[in-house]
Amino acid sequence: MAELLKVDNVSMVFGGLRAVSNLSMHIDEGELIGLIGPNGAGKTTAFNMITGVYTPTEGKVYFNGQQSSGKKSYQVTQMGMARTFQNIRLFSELSVIDNVKIAYNMHVTYNLADAIVRDGKYLSEEEFITQKALDLLKIFHLEEEAHEVAKNLPYGKQRRLEIARALATEPKLLLLDEPAAGMNPQETKELMEMIRWIRKEFNLSILLIEHDMGLVMGVCERIYVLEYGMKIAEGTPDEIKQNARVIEAYLGEEVIN
Structure with missing residues (x-):
């Protein structure tokens, strides 16, 4: 190896x-x-x-x-490299799916201007990372909480979300x-x-x-x-x-x- x-x-x-x-x-x-x-x-x-x-x-x-x-x-x-923390560090006020999408955003290719005008490139990439985030949440049995605020998840699910977010960086x-x-x-x-x-x-x-x-x-x-x-x-x-x-x-x- x-x-x-x-x-x-x-x-x-x-x-x-x-x-x-x-x-x-x-x-x-x-x-x-x-x-x-x-x-x-x-x-x-x-x-x-x-x-x-x-x-x-x-x-x-x-x-x-x-x-x-x-x-x-x-x-x-x-x-x-990706990591989790001893004390869970989520974007607690954001939704579960947005926590994962933020991690995927390091791979997008659209720029600020694309996002402002919401052109085709922006919309297609956003649709793509939304689907990837949902697929990852399904793996961790969090798809039903996708639009829940992250801080409202029970502790064990917050841990799973933190690991899912780390994996979203590929x-x-x-x-x-x-x-x-x-x-x-x-x-x-x-x-x-x-x-x-x-x-x-x-x-x-x-x-x-x-x-x-x-x-x-x-x-x-x-x-x-x-x-x-x-x-x-x-x-x-x-x-x-x-x-x-x-x-x-x-x-x-x-x-x-």
Whole structure:
């Protein structure tokens, strides 16, 4: 498999605090990878460096063979990365379908003048992305709420909408930041199946931050573990479950089936 993402010895320093220190990792095309560790370990900071929210203080990030670190978040998205957030970030006052259409708009070719006069090019492209948005909402069982205001959706459906919006950018790599946060066991089980299905159906790679170890061990092929901003282990789920340092730093005596 070809290497899709390469994180090359990156560090992030805020003042005198090293939030992430000398992190290296890679993701190949089609892989489903986990990033775990205690609260404050630097996981979300790593996500932010990968997706262009932060520029690493040291080191570089490469995506699909090109340097992505130093680019703006929207430029990284255009390269083929999409993410969700630990705290759901929807356009809460807009409709469900408009949340998805906004993501598709990065692919339109009409300009401002076309939109103002609502010419044929504008109307045909708007019809096209509306249909694509509806098709995506059907996949996530949200078509009946297409014209509902996003903030009125129950929590689990808001999570699904956020993932649908990320997929509307047509990414090669999807980064999920604690997608199971706030979900009950049944919702988490459904999420696990959805993540597997998304990877296969959309032919993409996935990087997952998650505290639910049943979910992580159930879907991830390889796992990276952070503690105090440093990588302390990497390996398969079985290797991570048996790693003494990971058990001491994060898993405790928890038995993961």
